């Protein structure tokens with residue numbers, strides 16, 4: 001099956017409001033509008049409403065990097081999926097390894113966040129991936145299987161069809177050491193086989209699985225040409241319009 005690729009930027013906690021506007025304007029002006037892939041950016045929460053109102057009519061879709069499990073309540077400092085929906089956000093990254101590491105998110109919590117996002121029509125981008133120690137001890141398949149199982153297996157057919165998965169080996173994030181296209185393809189094919197067993201061929205075939213971890217203009221083509229890699233979740237390189245545009249082009253090759 002031919003799946004439409006997604007090139008998603010994860011800005012993390014970078015850029016001022018002015019820098020955010022400038023970068024999005026550069027991306028919007030630089031995109032080749034004949035290219036057929038989905039272009040998404042996850043900026044910090046506080047810029048989303050402004051960026052969506054200014055650039056929501058371009059091909060770029062805007063999303064958040066996290067949301068809370070509940071719709072509203074006395075949860076100081078949190079932002080809900082309901083709130084994100086009310087400003088016309090399109091998607092939300094959930095379970096990023098930095099959220100797991102620094103904010104102690106577990107797959108149980110992430111599963112609740114996925115349900116909250118789906119309830120408010122946000123497409124969840126569910127991140128999974130092993131640490132270096134886990135890969136070195138050959139536990140990477142087991143770890144990723146566990147993550148996929150706990151966060152996704154009890155979704156119904158309609159819910160799982162709306163999920164985008166991002167395989168992000170922790171050792172590749174922000175390190176400049178990307179997984180080779182063979183390593184990434186091997187894990188993507190494994191994830192798809194898990195989905196096949198749990199949800200059937202048609203659903204597994206349609207789910208988009210992105211690779212993330214040091215994707216750069218010089219390695220994007222090799223990664224995106226793999227049969228089970230349906231685009232990328234891009235951190236550092238998505239902050240620089242020229243690099244992000246070049247990665248978007250790579251996905252069209």
Ligand code: PGA
Nearest residue numbers: 173174213214234235236
């Ligand atoms: P990176 O980050 O591209 O800077 O490695 C990827 C991510 O954290 O999603």
